[in-house]
Amino acid sequence: MEVELIAITRYLKGNGSPEALLEHAGRVCYRSESRGDPAAFLLARIREGHESLIEHASATFEIRGISRACSHQLVRHRIASYSQESQRYVSMDDPEWVLPPSIAQDEAARALWDQFATQVKETYRALRARGIRKEDARFVLPNATATRIVVTMNFRELLHVFRLRISPEAQWEIREVAVRMLEAVYPYAPAVFGDLRDDLRRRYPEFFDHGRQTTDDGRQTTDHGQRTIDDGRQTTDG
Ligand SMILES: Cc1cc2nc3c(=O)[nH]c(=O)nc-3n(C[C@H](O)[C@H](O)[C@H](O)COP(=O)(O)OP(=O)(O)OC[C@H]3O[C@@H](n4cnc5c(N)ncnc54)[C@H](O)[C@@H]3O)c2cc1C
Numbered sequence: 327m328e329v330e331l332i333a334i335t336r337y338l339k340g341n342g343s344p345e346a347l348l349e350h351a352g353r354v355c356y357r358s359e360s361r362g363d364p365a366a367f368l369l370a371r372i373r374e375g376h377e378s379l380i381e382h383a384s385a386t387f388e389i390r391g392i393s394r395a396c397s398h399q400l401v402r403h404r405i406a407s408y409s410q411e412s413q414r415y416v417s418m419d420d421p422e423w424v425l426p427p428s429i430a431q432d433e434a435a436r437a438l439w440d441q442f443a444t445q446v447k448e449t450y451r452a453l454r455a456r457g458i459r460k461e462d463a464r465f466v467l468p469n470a471t472a473t474r475i476v477v478t479m480n481f482r483e484l485l486h487v488f489r490l491r492i493s494p495e496a497q498w499e500i501r502e503v504a505v506r507m508l509e510a511v512y513p514y515a516p517a518v519f520g521d522l523r524d525d526l527r528r529r530y531p532e533f534f535d536h537g538r539q540t541t542d543d544g545r546q547t548t549d550h551g552q553r554t555i556d557d558g559r560q561t562t563d564g
Pocket residue numbers: 402403404405483486490491495496497561562563564
């Protein structure tokens with residue numbers, strides 16, 4: 327997957343940083359003056375729960391190569407704007423798939439998958455050859471079909487998404503999306519995202535180590551494989 331930060335709020339005064347804008351919004355509340363460093367002010371406001379002021383800045387990400395299963399989870403977050411590749415207009419003649427490591431690393435499961443994927447591709451093409459429109463032929467495509475999506479969220483919603491999705495309860499794929507979003511936006515607003523990032527990195531260092539993760543039985547995986555939550559239940563996210 328690729329997660330790219332492609333835009334972020336720019337304040338038209340001062341140094342232009344999103345944090346300077348957020349401090350300004352907060353200072354309006356108290357008719358107080360900036361002391362030149364928004365960090366301490368913003369940290370105090372966020373820690374006391376005055377989070378509405380961080381809604382004034384937002385970030386836009388372009389995410390490519392995630393599954394439709396993952397994008398479905400992402401778009402459940404409603405305080406956001408989305409533009410997603412359309413399967414009505416874009417041909418899926420040659421689709422890309424996102425395969426969970428649990429299937430990719432199990433030889434027999436992988437063989438089942440390969441057989442299914444070939445059948446899906448052939449069926450889609452055969453339907454198209456019969457004149458079936460893309461918007462109807464796509465009904466044969468599975469959750470594994472890769473997609474791309476542009477998402478814009480304000481900083482408050484981003485904090486919310488990071489809290490929910492960088493967690494053992496979240497599924498491996500959206501967790502990786504969320505980690506990459508956090509790592510991309512953090513340098514632009516360390517006072518906003520730093521506390522949560524420190525906490526998450528301390529509790530779940532393995533989530534921040536792209537490419538190496540230990541499974542429940544102690545094996546190292548080469549990707550963020552599916553995990554079970556602490557009491558052994560499988561995650562149930564739709
Ligand atoms: C581990 C996990 C498992 C999940 N399993 C399932 C599942 O089995 N089935 C399923 O359907 N979904 C599931 N979900 C999705 C979940 O229920 C939410 O739809 C999703 O996480 C979006 O988050 P949200 O609703 O908190 O917030 P967002 O849509 O991101 O909104 C942010 C916040 O705004 C407020 N808000 C937004 N809209 C409203 C509203 N209409 N009314 C009141 N307050 C509002 C809420 O405080 C909300 O937390 C799961 C999510 C997780 C993380």
